[in-house]
Amino acid sequence: MNSQILENQINQAGHLTIGGVDTVELAKKYGTPLVVYDVEQIRNQIRAFKKVFEEENVKYAVSYASKAFACIAIYQVAAAEGAYTDVVSDGELYTALKAHFPVEKISFHGNNKSKSELEMAVKNHVGKIIVDNFHEIKLLDQVLREQDTKIDVMLRITPGISAHTHEYDQTGQVDSKFGFDLESGQADLALEQVLANSRMNMIGLHAHIGSQIFELNGFEMAAKKLMEIAENWRSQYGYTAQVINVGGGFGIKYTAEDNPLKPEEFVRAIVKTIKEEAKNASFPLPEIDIEPGRSIVGPAGYNLYTTGSRKIVPGHRPYVTVDGGMGDNIRPALYDAKYETVLATDPRAELTEHVRIAGKYCESGDILAEDQALPATKSGSLLAMLDTGAYGYSMASNYNRNARPAVVFAEKGKAQLVIKRESLEDLVHLDQPYNNED
């Protein structure tokens, strides 16, 4: 059986369960394609991150990077677990506010925040603005003057670290669109501007080196770099950072070939590095913040699909087509991402063929899996793709005017709809007829 499925996830009928709920029942009740989250797994990962900080006895914030999956329900779960969250758009902020996420625990990110987004963030008193560039410093200054208020800010630094991951998932290399560059002195200049602005309360430094990273080394280097900058700034400007945010990016296991550390072990190494640096430089130990997205929701998510047509080209792997595809999971097409898929009605069945799992979208690249070993399937079989919880639904589209799937949370044997399936009416509800008569 697939090693990512636990023995206790198979019920008496031999079906895969999620959060104690039979996938066959889920498909029957909510239809497919369907995104299902095991909520307990989400809670456990947040708790595991927190535990490391508690054991290390440091001030901290586990901030859920909600770009990985945003909806009212996930903000509720994150808040209930005492997590913070980071948002990168007015839409994510609006959703978090709708979920009554504690505003002081929200940080606002982004490399091109608009004035109206900053206005919304300041008006709602979000905890922190992670300032990314000089244009933003000006805009934020304007907004703070107009609203006659102050706000806590952090500066996002590009640490000059090229993480080992897909090029599109790298964010910390020198030539990046995110953050203030170090070498050219941009970061120093940004600090000078922020310190000179009485409406901006500079609380610390931020860096995020990328996503789906397996090597510890990159995180340790980033943590060290941030501490070095903080030490420089203390001696150069007399400014002492109170918070160091090392971002997220902890890699998860998608296939049998992946062998990552547990996400919380990355954090333990980061904390140790920062403690050591602080001790060596006699720097007061700062609060340590992390921003994991994928590692919190990725492994907890499943996409359920029903198979339809099957095409056999002699000498090639068959195409088994499902009722979803790149519209609900763009990652295979965009990053060549790999997933594993099982037959939900019998995950223990002997694997008898290698197939391609094709989506239903009008694109040759709409292949969810290039080579998946499966038992025999027929039209109407129920498949469960594993570990789809991060950047799946959140990157979903209406390509080909397909409706986006429903999302269900399952926990302790109960399932609850948290995002409705889009209807055909939803697909046209923003459309306006064109009237070209004079």
Ligand SMILES: Cc1ncc(COP(=O)(O)O)c(C=O)c1O
């Ligand atoms: C600034 C920032 N923080 C946190 C994250 C979350 O990363 P991940 O989902 O890989 O943990 C991202 C995404 O890469 C990001 O850009």
Ligand SMILES: N[C@@H](CCCC[NH3+])C(=O)O
């Ligand atoms: N969307 C990316 C992660 C992006 C992280 C955002 N900086 C992925 O699915 O791998």
